[in-house]
Each structure stands twice: as C-alpha cells, then as structure tokens.
Amino acid sequence: MEGVDYLADERKKTEFDVEEMKIVWAGSRHTFEVSDRMAKLVANDPVFRKDDRVMLARKDLFKNTLRKATYAWKRINELRLSEEEASKLRSFVDEPAFTDLHWGMFVPAIKGQGTDEQQKKWLPLAYKMQIIGCYAQTELGHGSNVQGLETTATFDPQTDEFVIHSPTLTSSKWWPGGLGKVSTHGVVYARLILDGQEHGIHGFIVQLRSLEDHRPLPGITVADIGMKFGSGAYNTMDNGLLRFDHVRIPRDQMLMRVSQVTRDGKIVQSDVPRQLVYGTMVYVRQTIVQDASIALSRAVCIATRYSAVRRQFGSSNGGPETQVIDYKTQQSRLFPLLASAYAFRFVGEWLKWLYTDVTQRLQANDFSTLPEAHACTAGLKSLTTSVTADGIEESRKLCGGHGYLASSGLPELFAVYVPACTYEGDNTVLMLQVARFLMKTVSQLGSGKPPVGTISYMGRIEQLMQCRCAVKKAGDWLNPNAVLEAFEARAARMSVSCAQKLSKFSNPEEGFAELSADLVEAAVAHCQLIVVSKFFEKLQQDIPGKGVKRQLEVLCGVYSLHLLHKHQGDFLATSYITPKQASLANDQLRELYSQVRPNAIALVDAFNYTDHYLGSILGCYDGNVYPKLYEAAWRDPLNDSVIPDGYEQYIRPLLKQQLRVAKL
Ligand SMILES: Cc1cc2nc3c(=O)[nH]c(=O)nc-3n(C[C@H](O)[C@H](O)[C@H](O)COP(=O)(O)OP(=O)(O)OC[C@H]3O[C@@H](n4cnc5c(N)ncnc54)[C@H](O)[C@@H]3O)c2cc1C
Numbered sequence: 001m002e003g004v005d006y007l008a009d010e011r012k013k014t015e016f017d018v019e020e021m022k023i024v025w026a027g028s029r030h031t032f033e034v035s036d037r038m039a040k041l042v043a044n045d046p047v048f049r050k051d052d053r054v055m056l057a058r059k060d061l062f063k064n065t066l067r068k069a070t071y072a073w074k075r076i077n078e079l080r081l082s083e084e085e086a087s088k089l090r091s092f093v094d095e096p097a098f099t100d101l102h103w104g105m106f107v108p109a110i111k112g113q114g115t116d117e118q119q120k121k122w123l124p125l126a127y128k129m130q131i132i133g134c135y136a137q138t139e140l141g142h143g144s145n146v147q148g149l150e151t152t153a154t155f156d157p158q159t160d161e162f163v164i165h166s167p168t169l170t171s172s173k174w175w176p177g178g179l180g181k182v183s184t185h186g187v188v189y190a191r192l193i194l195d196g197q198e199h200g201i202h203g204f205i206v207q208l209r210s211l212e213d214h215r216p217l218p219g220i221t222v223a224d225i226g227m228k229f230g231s232g233a234y235n236t237m238d239n240g241l242l243r244f245d246h247v248r249i250p251r252d253q254m255l256m257r258v259s260q261v262t263r264d265g266k267i268v269q270s271d272v273p274r275q276l277v278y279g280t281m282v283y284v285r286q287t288i289v290q291d292a293s294i295a296l297s298r299a300v301c302i303a304t305r306y307s308a309v310r311r312q313f314g315s316s317n318g319g320p321e322t323q324v325i326d327y328k329t330q331q332s333r334l335f336p337l338l339a340s341a342y343a344f345r346f347v348g349e350w351l352k353w354l355y356t357d358v359t360q361r362l363q364a365n366d367f368s369t370l371p372e373a374h375a376c377t378a379g380l381k382s383l384t385t386s387v388t389a390d391g392i393e394e395s396r397k398l399c400g401g402h403g404y405l406a407s408s409g410l411p412e413l414f415a416v417y418v419p420a421c422t423y424e425g426d427n428t429v430l431m432l433q434v435a436r437f438l439m440k441t442v443s444q445l446g447s448g449k450p451p452v453g454t455i456s457y458m459g460r461i462e463q464l465m466q467c468r469c470a471v472k473k474a475g476d477w478l479n480p481n482a483v484l485e486a487f488e489a490r491a492a493r494m495s496v497s498c499a500q501k502l503s504k505f506s507n508p509e510e511g512f513a514e515l516s517a518d519l520v521e522a523a524v525a526h527c528q529l530i531v532v533s534k535f536f537e538k539l540q541q542d543i544p545g546k547g548v549k550r551q552l553e554v555l556c557g558v559y560s561l562h563l564l565h566k567h568q569g570d571f572l573a574t575s576y577i578t579p580k581q582a583s584l585a586n587d588q589l590r591e592l593y594s595q596v597r598p599n600a601i602a603l604v605d606a607f608n609y610t611d612h613y614l615g616s617i618l619g620c621y622d623g624n625v626y627p628k629l630y631e632a633a634w635r636d637p638l639n640d641s642v643i644p645d646g647y648e649q650y651i652r653p654l655l656k657q658q659l660r661v662a663k664l
Pocket of ligand 1: 101135136137138142143144145174175176177234239419422423424425426427428429432
C-alpha cells in the first residue's frame with residue numbers, strides 16, 4: 001500500500017527530538033539545510049537513477065557515469081551552486097567518477113604543491129573543467145613504498161625540459177582513478193634526475209591526451225586496468241594504466257612550491273617549509289574519516305530499519321512473530337555499529353577543526369603539533385575505514401538472506417567502500433606509522449618535552465602505569481572518568497610494554513619488524529582512545545533538543561563499553577581491570593542496548609537519508625519491504641521471458657536425454 005508507514009509504531013516510541021538530532025548529525029543547521037536540499041534535488045531527477053546500476057555491462061555503466069557526471073556539472077552551473085552545494089550534490093549522486101579525483105586529488109595537489117604562478121595558470125582551467133586531471137602516483141610494482149617509484153623525470157638542460165619515462169613494466173602507473181579513459185592531465189609522481197643524480201620523488205603536471213580529439217599524446221600509452229570487485233560499485237570508475245616513452249614537458253610543469261629546479265639544472269629549496277605538504281594530507285584524511293561515518297551510517301540505517309520489519313519465531317496464539325531487532329544477539333551486533341557511526345561523525349568533525357588548527361600553525365611556522373596531528377589522522381583513517389568496511393559486511397549479515405540481494409544495496413555499498421582500507425595509505429602501513437610515533441613518544445618521556453594533543457595522556461605515565469579501576473557496580477561504568485582512565489591506562493601500558501620489548505633488541509629496526517603485530521595493537525588502542533575521548537568532549541557541548549543529549553550519552557556508553565568488552569583481553573592483561581569489573585561493564589552494556597532499542601529507528605532517521613541515496617529496498621523509509629522486493633525481482637532481465645534464452649539449446653536436450661545430438 002502506497003503512503004502507509006510500516007515503521008510508524010517504531011517512530012512513536014522515540015524519546016527524543018529527531019529534528020534536532022538531524023542538526024547534530026549534520027554539524028549545523030546550515031549544513032543540514034544544504035544537504036537536505038541537494039539530496040532531494042538529486043533524488044527527484046531521473047538522470048540520477050541508480051537502481052539499474054548493478055545490471056549494466058561495463059561499457060554502458062561507464063557511459064552512464066559520464067552522462068551523470070557531465071549532467072551534474074551542467075546543473076551545478078545552471079543553478080549557480082556554491083562550492084559547498086556542488087560538493088554535496090556530487091556526493092548524493094553517489095557514483096564513483098573521474099570528477100572525484102579531479103576535485104579531490106588533482107586540484108588539491110596543485111593547490112598544495114604548486115607555486116603561485118603554477119596555481120594561476122592551472123587552477124582556472126581545472127575549475128572550469130577545461131582540463132580534467134587525475135593523481136598518478138601508484139605503479140604496478142610500487143604502492144605503499146612511494147620512495148620505490150621507478151618512473152623517471154630527467155632534466156634536459158639543452159631544451160629546458162623534463163623527460164618523463166617508464167623504464168620497466170613495473171614502473172607503469174597503475175590504479176589512478178579517472179586516468180583510464182577520461183583525464184587530459186595528471187599530476188604524475190616521478191624520480192627526479194639532475195645531471196645523473198637522483199633527487200627523490202616529485203610531482204609533475206603532464207598532459208596525457210589531446211584537448212582536440214582526446215587521443216593520447218605521442219609517447220603515452222594509456223588504458224583502463226579492467227573490472228574490479230563487485231557489480232556496479234567502483235566499476236563506474238576508469239582506474240587506469242599509463243606508460244611514458246621519453247615524454248617531454250616544460251621545466252615549469254614540475255610542482256615547485258617546496259623544491260625548485262633552476263634553469264641550469266640545480267635543485268633549490270624554496271622558503272616554503274616542506275611540512276606544508278602534510279597539511280594537504282591531514283585534509284584528505286579528515287574527509288576520509290567523514291566519509292567513513294557516512295558509509296557506516298548508511299549500512300546501519302538499512303540494517304536497523306529492516307531488523308524492525310523482519311520477524312522470526314516467537315509467535316504465540318497466532319500473533320505476530322518477534323521483530324529480529326528485539327533479539328539481544330541482533331542488538332549486540334547492530335547497536336555498536338550504530339554507536340560507531342555517531343562516534344566517527346564526531347571524531348570527523350573534530351578532525352576538521354584539527355585541520356584548520358594545523359594550517360594556522362603552519363602558516364605561523366609552528367611545526368610543534370605536526371607529528372601528533374599526522375599520527376592522529378593516519379591512525380583515525382585506518383581505524384574508521386577498517387571498522388566501516390567490516391561494519392557494512394556485518395550489516396549485510398544482519399539482514400539475513402535478503403541482505404545478499406543486490407537490491408538490499410549492501411553488496412554494492414561494501415564493494416564500493418572497501419578499497420578505502422587500501423587507498424590513501426594501506427591501513428596496516430598507517431597503523432605502523434602511528435606505532436613509530438608512539439614508540440618515539442615513550443622514548444622521550446621525561447626528556448622535558450611534554451606530549452601534546454591526543455598523546456598528552458602519556459604525560460601522566462607514572463599514574464597510568466599504577467592506577468587500578470575503581471568500578472564497583474555496573475552503573476559506575478557510566479562515569480566518563482572511569483571509562484577514559486580505562487582506555488588511557490590500556491593504551492599507555494600497551495605502548496610501554498612494546499617499548500620495553502623493543503629495547504631488548506640491539507637493532508631497533510629488526511625489533512620493530514619482529515614486534516610489528518603487537519605494535520599495531522598498541523596503535524589501535526591509542527586510536528580507539530582518541531575516538532572515545534572525542535565523543536565525551538562532544539557531550540560536554542551545549543546540545544539542544546528534548547532528549548538529544550541523553551541519547552548521545554547512551555550511544556557513547558555503547559561505543560566505549562562494547563570496545564571494552566570486545567578487547568577485554570587487553571584491559572585484563574594490562575591489569576587495569578579485574579574479571580569482575582569486565583563482567584560489570586558487559587552488564588551495563590546490555591542495559592544500554594535496552595535503552596537504545598525504542599529509539600533505534602529514530603536514531604537512523606536522524607541521518608536524513610533519502611530512499612534514493614540509501615539505494616536499498618530493505619532500508620526504505622516506510623519499511624514496506626516485501627512488495628518492493630517482489631516487484632524488483634520481476635524487473636530483473638532474466639524475467640523478461642518465461643522460457644529462458646537457452647532453453648532449446650541446453651535445458652531441453654538435457655531433459656530429453658539428447659545430449660549426443662545437441663549443439664553445445
Ligand atoms: C579503488 C582504488 C583506487 C585507487 N586510486 C588511486 C589513485 O587515484 N591514484 C594513485 O596513485 N593510486 C591509487 N590507488 C592505489 C593505492 O593508493 C594503493 O593501492 C595503496 O597505496 C596500497 O599500495 P599497494 O597496492 O602497493 O599495497 P601493498 O603495499 O603492496 O600492500 C600489500 C600488503 O602488504 C602489506 N604491507 C605493505 N607494506 C608493509 C610494511 N611496511 N609492513 C607491513 N605490511 C606491509 C599491506 O598491509 C598489505 O597487506 C587506488 C587503489 C584502489 C584499490
């Protein structure tokens with residue numbers, strides 16, 4: 001039945017002001033209004049339809065993406081949208097496309113690494129999309145280890161040019177999004193060679209295709225790298241391969257904000273500090289953390305709504321069966337993910353602030369907080385994307401068999417999201433960077449240089465090594481100080497334990513390699529502490545709206561206590577808590593699940609996602625799941641005919657025992 005809200009009873013149970021929670025989730029009333037307007041604009045425009053995406057063959061899929069991206073650009077111009085509105089509109093189109101790399105990597109690379117003249121020359125062209133750019137760093141044989149890249153940029157003083165060359169097969173650029181079929185230009189990373197001497201990896205703006213007929217320029221071989229994981233998903237993107245055969249570019253196309261090559265082929269450092277480049281990295285990683293909260297909240301919204309619709313067992317006297325959301329096992333899998341989505345939203349918001357703070361400090365030549373900010377963004381990128389990828393898959397399982405249908409939206413969401421664990425830094429490699437920072441911090445304790453920002457708890461190391469948990473009853477775990485101290489003591493003790501083990505090795509690098517798995521665990525503990533503490537900080541703000549703050553307190557409790565329960569081995573092994581206190585934490589966690597239950601639907605409604613954006617029959621707002629699943633099945637191309645194509649050729653000969661004469 002159209003217009004009936006099958007989740008209305010659930011919505012009546014809500015104990016807080018959902019409209020106010022929408023503002024909290026969006027970050028501000030202004031952001032909420034912009035998002036709401038852009039989401040509806042996209043949802044109501046048939047060009048942005050995406051329910052057929054998983055069934056399209058690659059070429060049709062790609063052409064359709066080109067159409068959507070170009071049409072979106074047309075609408076952005078027609079409606080004179082601001083940068084904020086345009087970026088929201090693109091995100092609600094919800095389809096990976098060359099534009100993501102153009103706006104997300106190519107433009108920021110020129111802004112961050114180009115001189116003022118270079119920015120003046122290239123940015124206006126990029127802003128109007130008169131050129132389309134990609135970010136070409138990774139090679140077939142080299143990804144995480146950027147210093148191992150093989151592409152060369154050799155300066156030719158005779159012609160005042162760089163010669164860009166791919167000396168081996170493994171030096172072929174491999175993966176850059178937008179490169180395969182669309183980009184006209186790329187920021188290409190290559191090994192700088194001056195007078196036979198190597199000078200490290202630098203970025204170069206290289207034109208790849210003709211602006212007249214789109215053909216690759218002489219010396220350039222470029223193509224798509226082929227189908228990727230899943231249907232639809234990231235296959236809308238033309239990730240590409242690229243080889244250079246002695247391609248010449250003018251000297252002024254090396255990005256020279258930090259290092260410059262002079263006319264006579266000398267390298268000089270500009271007065272711009274090298275550390276400025278890290279500012280861009282902090283920016284990109286904070287957007288990844290924001291995206292993690294969005295992807296996780298989408299999956300959780302689908303799983304929560306469907307869990308309230310789906311019923312199994314427990315019928316008495318012919319009454320309805322039990323809603324699966326009422327099973328404690330379902331709650332213990334689902335509600336921590338719901339709480340994580342909110343936790344990541346708030347830590348992402350804080351990272352945005354951190355980026356502004358870092359930028360201002362860099363401009364004032366203050367680099368003191370940079371190592372901490374760098375470690376913190378690397379760690380949070382790694383933590384939030386890993387949890388989100390696993391959380392989307394868990395949400396799929398929470399939807400039982402129907403979660404496996406493409407129309408649930410979850411398989412495609414997983415396939416499109418999971419590479420976030422790899423790009424912009426492999427998650428394990430990033431956690432190892434955090435671990436290095438932690439080990440350095442521990443080694444400097446007592447040197448008179450107090451740890452700052454998210455690592456400042458290490459300044460209280462003596463207290464954190466000795467203190468014991470004071471919890472006596474389950475309710476004591478609601479005290480933020482008790483929870484924070486538990487996470488601080490665990491993180492500090494794990495780091496110190498690693499440092500002690502490391503000190504036994506005569507060669508520290510060998511020790512680091514040997515202990516790397518333990519070091520990653522210590523880094524994860526540190527990053528979980530950051531998320532927990534930022535959630536508590538959020539709760540200290542003035543949060544208006546009936547019952548809104550109360551719900552967030554419950555979610556914060558769920559987030560922290562589920563981590564404590566899941567990692568209780570760490571907390572017990574570091575002797576901060578006793579088995580009895582671990583058990584009390586779990587009792588409190590169960591109690592919190594009961595408090596989330598009546599509000600679960602409203603908590604996912606607060607994300608304010610349109611049915612178009614969710615792209616899931618199981619997650620639709622009205623909960624009218626079954627008729628929609630039934631209708632969707634009939635729309636599958638296999639159901640175009642009752643008798644399938646291939647019946648005469650294969651099924652009939654099989655059934656009639658005529659395989660010897662069949663044309664197979
Ligand atoms: C969808 C997608 C889009 C991409 N887009 C772009 C793009 O636009 N531009 C671009 O330049 N690149 C792009 N990339 C490439 C991406 O940045 C790299 O894949 C990424 O940096 C990881 O590098 P890798 O593939 O070499 O992995 P590897 O480093 O080879 O990882 C393989 C395994 O080795 C482990 N490992 C590696 N080093 C260490 C170590 N020191 N210690 C312990 N373990 C280690 C990793 O944890 C992993 O388990 C994209 C990749 C994907 C999947």
